[in-house]
Amino acid sequence: MRKIVAGLFISLDGVTEAPDQWHFPYFDDAMGAQVEALTARSDAMLVGRRTYEEFAAFWPTAELEMAEHMNNTPKLVVSRTLENVDAWQNSTLVEGDPIETLAKLKDGPGKDISVVGSSTLVRSLLRAKVLDELHLLVHPIAVGHGARLFDDGETVPLELLSATTFSTGVLHTVYRPV
Numbered sequence: 797m798r799k800i801v802a803g804l805f806i807s808l809d810g811v812t813e814a815p816d817q818w819h820f821p822y823f824d825d826a827m828g829a830q831v832e833a834l835t836a837r838s839d840a841m842l843v844g845r846r847t848y849e850e851f852a853a854f855w856p857t858a859e860l861e862m863a864e865h866m867n868n869t870p871k872l873v874v875s876r877t878l879e880n881v882d883a884w885q886n887s888t889l890v891e892g893d894p895i896e897t898l899a900k901l902k903d904g905p906g907k908d909i910s911v912v913g914s915s916t917l918v919r920s921l922l923r924a925k926v927l928d929e930l931h932l933l934v935h936p937i938a939v940g941h942g943a944r945l946f947d948d949g950e951t952v953p954l955e956l957l958s959a960t961t962f963s964t965g966v967l968h969t970v971y972r973p974v
Contacts, residue, residue: 798902799928800842802911802918803834806932806945812915813942815935822935822964830960830968834931835865838910842898844917845875851912852884872901872909874917895924902926915945922952922973929972930954936965 805815843851848871855866871887874894881887890897898921901909911918911927921927932945946952954971961967 798904798906799908800898800902800911800921800926801834801838801908801929801931802914802921802927803831803931804913804915804918804933804945805935807935807937807939809938809940810944810946811939811942812913812945818937818939819935822937822962822966824962824964826962827933827964827966827968830933835910837908838869839907840870840872840909842872842874842909842911842914842917844914845873845878846916847913848873848875848878848881848884848887852881852887856884872898874914895921895926898926902928915943918945919947919949919952923950925973927973929957929970932967932969932971934967934969936967 804812805819806812807818811818851866855863858866867885869886871881871884872890873881873887874890878889881889898909911921918927918930922930953974955974957970957972959967959969
């Protein structure tokens with residue numbers, strides 16, 4: 797059975813928005829290896845509308861080492877407003893009720909489905925009990941502004957599966973919903 801696994805860069809004050817503005821001073825080989833290991837477990841990406849639009853504007857023409865992987869990996873896009881996802885190759889709009897569709901995909905063949913970015917989607921998946929693992933790379937910085945992973949919504953109990961500290965002070969925690 798496949799898992800839906802989310803991995804997010806997050807600040808001490810819960811900010812997940814715009815990690816490109818605060819994350820890189822803490823990135824090292826150990827964190828890179830962890831991100832690569834998480835990526836290797838999956839054969840599909842799951843993104844929300846905002847992440848799709850940001851990535852579709854960047855990755856198709858990017859000349860970075862990771863571009864081939866990002867562009868060639870099948871992408872599932874959850875959105876109530878997009879009518880098509882033609883701007884980025886190998887993208888499919890999730891039709892119907894996303895929770896039902898994703899639950900069926902978990903029962904199908906394949907490796908894990910990796911949620912990339914998409915804090916709003918991660919919150920929804922946690923509340924619907926469809927997300928299997930939440931990997932947080934907690935950075936030792938309070939950003940002070942920006943979208944946070946958890947808002948003023950309902951309580952979401954989680955069980956800690958593991959925790960690893962990198963030399964940069966970043967804490968990699970892995971949780972599963974209780």
